[in-house]
Amino acid sequence: MHQKQKTVMTLAIAAALALPLAASAQSSVTIYGKLYPQYERSSQSGATATGAAVSSLSNAAVSTPDDDTLSMESPNSRLGFRGTEKISGNLKAIFQLEMAIGVDSGSLSNPSVLFGRNTFVGLSGDFGTVKLGNMDTVYKELGDTIGFFGVSSGNFVSMSNILSKSGVGTSSSSSFHLRRTNSMIYETPEVAGFQGLFDYSLGEVPGGGVSKGSVISTGVKYEAGPVYAALAYEVHNDLFGGSKNVKSALRNSTNPLASSDDRALRLTALYKFSKQTKAEVNVARLKYEETGGAVGKFADYQKNTWSVAAEHKIGAVTLAAAYGQGSEGSCSLVGGVACSTNGLDGKMFSVGAAYSLSKRTMLYALASRINNGDSALYENLAKTDVAMGQNISTAAFGISHSF
Secondary structure (H helix, E strand, O other), rough: OOOOOOOHHHHHHHHHHHHHHHOOOOOEEEEEEEEOOOOEEEEEOOOOOOOOOOOOOOOOOOOOOOOOEEEEOOOOEEEEEEEEEEOOOOEEEEEEEEEEOOOOOEEEEEEEOOOOOEEEEEEEEEEEEEEEEEOOOOHHHHOOOHHHOOOOOOOOOOOOOHHHHOOOOOHHOOOOOOOOEEEEEEOOOOOOOOOEEEEOOOOOOOOOOOOOOOEEEEEEEEEOEEEEEEEEEEEEEEEOOOOOOHHHHHOOOOOOOOOEEEEEEEEEEEOOOOOEEEEEEEEEEEEEEOOOOOOOOOEEEEEEEEEEEEEEEEEEEOOOOOEEOOOOEEEEEEEHOOOOOOOOEEEEEEEEEEEOOOEEEEEEEEEEEEOOOOOOOOOOOEEEEEEEEOOEEEEEEEEEEEE
């Protein structure tokens, strides 16, 4: 943006927000956004039959009819404001306000929350960067970086749907790919390509102590030339990602004496073969552990997940593909009661193609398939009516515009 345009934009924002011109003249403010509505066709089939044998953690299987849906979606279309103010030397204040926009309906995606996406204020300088607000965790930011032309966020092609979830139940409490409220993130200065990141989210549970409901997310990344590598680690304190997803007879989440400690460790490696071609690998270990439960209740569940992805550009056309898989894993119940994880595996394959009309506008097409094991509930739809063992096939075409 030219300096004259920036000045006009600053004056417009100052007028809109009733800011004193003297204050706005000291800072730089940008309006930005990304809109990507799409027509989407989804089908669900092959649910596990009533009475079929399933894992010890799962509810009894109930036969569910196949389903077919046509809809218009607006995954994570968004509008935001970001800005900086130079304070002294290299020290500056930074802020961002970001909201989700339902392009398909013309309304806020969540009417009760205005700036529900990454929203923060902080300081940046020689010491690094500190941000306070509502933000994606470090774990989410560092992995699964090939983003299907920038439209995978909130979309059905995202490998996070299988890479960072348990596959047992549909509660988001088991996910390691979320934005957290009440967060403080510190990012160190970059040294020889390395950078450390630390994120702490307060639980703010009344009467629960300082750690109940809190999340710690940390990692280190290396980026130089064609190489990107990152190691991320996240801990959930008393979020009960296991209990809130297993069958009700095994749950500890209503027991005041019980506690949970859920953890994920993931390694990400990306290599850029050229400006046109790049490939990525993610490998993760997820563990959900609870203590204080009665005999026969949930004790722990752990599993491995992994994904590979690649992107290739041919002129104005970009092609992308990704494959992810989650193992059945292993589990235990309090008191040594036998526990089976049969059928808790899942596989996911996504492909896409985009045609750039300009630097900011493109047409795209996407397709994805999830194959759930007989006991698994991996899903990538906005709705939550996926039945145990159902396979999900989804295809879409849309337009994306950034500004």
